[in-house]
Amino acid sequence: xxxxxxxxxxxxxxxxxxxxxxxxxxxxxxxxxxxxxxxxxxxxxxxxxxxxxxxxxxxxxxxxxxxxxxxxxxxxxxxxxxxxxxxxxxxxxxxxxxxxxxxxxxxxxxxxxxxxxxxxxxxxxxxxxxxxxxxxxxxxxxxxxxxxxxxxxxxxxxxxxxxxxxxxx
Amino acid sequence: xxxxxxxxxxxxxxxxxxxxxxxxxxxxxxxxxxxxxxxxxxxxxxxxxxxxxxxxxxxxxxxxxxxxxxxxxxxxxxxxxxxxxxxxxxxxxxxxxxxxxxxxxxxxxxxxxxxxxxxxxxxxxxxxxxxxxxxxxxxxxxxxxxxxxxxxxxxxxxxxxxxxxxxxxxxxxxxxxxxxxxxxxxxxxxxxxxxxxxxxxxxxxxxxxxxxxxxxxxxxxxxxxxxxxxxxxxxxxxxxxxxxxxxxxxxxxxxxxxxxxxxxxxxxx
Numbered sequence: 001x002x003x004x005x006x007x008x009x010x011x012x013x014x015x016x017x018x019x020x021x022x023x024x025x026x027x028x029x030x031x032x033x034x035x036x037x038x039x040x041x042x043x044x045x046x047x048x049x050x051x052x053x054x055x056x057x058x059x060x061x062x063x064x065x066x067x068x069x070x071x072x073x074x075x076x077x078x079x080x081x082x083x084x085x086x087x088x089x090x091x092x093x094x095x096x097x098x099x100x101x102x103x104x105x106x107x108x109x110x111x112x113x114x115x116x117x118x119x120x121x122x123x124x125x126x127x128x129x130x131x132x133x134x135x136x137x138x139x140x141x142x143x144x145x146x147x148x149x150x151x152x153x154x155x156x157x158x159x160x161x162x163x164x165x166x167x168x169x
Numbered sequence: 170x171x172x173x174x175x176x177x178x179x180x181x182x183x184x185x186x187x188x189x190x191x192x193x194x195x196x197x198x199x200x201x202x203x204x205x206x207x208x209x210x211x212x213x214x215x216x217x218x219x220x221x222x223x224x225x226x227x228x229x230x231x232x233x234x235x236x237x238x239x240x241x242x243x244x245x246x247x248x249x250x251x252x253x254x255x256x257x258x259x260x261x262x263x264x265x266x267x268x269x270x271x272x273x274x275x276x277x278x279x280x281x282x283x284x285x286x287x288x289x290x291x292x293x294x295x296x297x298x299x300x301x302x303x304x305x306x307x308x309x310x311x312x313x314x315x316x317x318x319x320x321x322x323x324x325x326x327x328x329x330x331x332x333x334x335x336x337x338x339x340x341x342x343x344x345x346x347x348x349x350x351x352x353x354x355x356x357x358x359x360x361x362x363x364x365x366x367x368x369x370x371x372x373x374x375x376x377x378x379x380x381x382x383x384x385x386x387x388x389x390x391x392x393x394x395x396x397x398x399x400x401x402x403x404x405x406x407x408x409x410x411x412x413x414x415x416x417x418x419x420x421x422x423x424x425x426x427x428x429x430x431x432x433x434x435x436x437x438x
Contacts, residue, residue: 082357117341
């Protein structure tokens with residue numbers, strides 16, 4: 001039989017949950033990480049798989065946005081070429097604070113096997129990276145674990161502080 | 170005895186070469202051995218086009234012509250001989266040996282089921298006429314030839330780099346271009362985004378991607394033992410699980426209880 005009654009005897013008898021502003025704000029931030037659709041190479045396929053119904057990124061609150069203005073997190077999924085380096089920097093600058101970056105896969109981390117003239121040897125040469133995810137390519141589970149770790153990182157930070165702009169230099 | 174050569178940089182040049190070794194060559198056959206090809210070659214010769222050399226190699230005819238005849242030859246082959254497709258076009262770097270490029274045009278005839286290759290040799294800075302007006306496929310192929318080798322094309326409608334950035338220096342497919350790039354390539358993105366003065370701050374590219382510093386906790390951490398940036402490395406570090414609300418962890422994030430979840434077995438429900 002359905003209960004239509006609020007059980008006031010829970011939580012010490014009051015319909016109140018005590019927390020701090022930090023926890024509340026970080027709870028909101030970490031559970032609505034809107035990601036920039038940014039597949040650069042084969043890692044992008046794994047990122048798409050993570051967003052599709054089998055792995056279902058929506059349950060983390062991670063919804064892919066096609067605009068950097070609406071995104072909180074940039075998942076750099078794939079090889080960054082030297083030609084594209086200026087665009088990744090521009091897209092990163094267009095994202096609003098607070099913003100985070102996951103470098104997904106070997107190519108984005110270190111240039112990977114593309115030890116050549118045309119590849120940027122790690123996106124951290126161009127934009128600051130919060131989390132490096134190894135793998136070639138990382139499976140969707142790995143990417144979701146990386147997002148969970150990033151959520152953990154966000155929760156451990158102070159929510160209200162002067163946001164030090166994250167610049168490489 | 171063989172003369173001694175320094176062995177510091179063996180990657181650059183092999184210090185041992187067999188002096189009796191002869192590079193294997195693909196067999197060349199006379200054009201007369203194939204009726205279709207000998208007819209095509211006759212058509213080229215009849216059109217007053219100088220044929221420097223012609224042979225059949227791997228069932229394909231190779232014809233060497235003068236570089237100034239390239240448009241006339243390709244037009245003749247397309248209109249008279251049925252070679253209606255230009256499947257490939259590029260250059261071969263012979264700068265160190267012969268001081269120029271060998272430009273080749275790979276042609277295909279669907280009616281004759283034959284492929285032939287027109288080749289011509291140009292000096293390093295000698296321009297070659299565009300065949301873009303005959304074959305649309307030559308448009309991008311010639312741009313790539315310019316981008317990768319620096320072959321100058323005359324009368325191309327949009328002579329611009331196709332793969333590398335517009336402000337790139339050098340032509341990467343030349344034999345003299347290092348695989349890992351010259352100094353310009355190594356600093357390209359830093360120079361462009363941050364300016365030349367940022368080179369010292371950002372530092373050179375770390376090319377050895379196989380190098381793993383297990384004490385570098387800023388870049389590597391074991392799964393389940395993640396550490397924040399700059400944390401001290403501790404080999405006896407305990408596992409750091411994800412804590413839920415009931416474990417005094419994250420606010421409003423509860424753990425998943427399998428026995429309380431409902432499993433839908435009826436798919437039509």
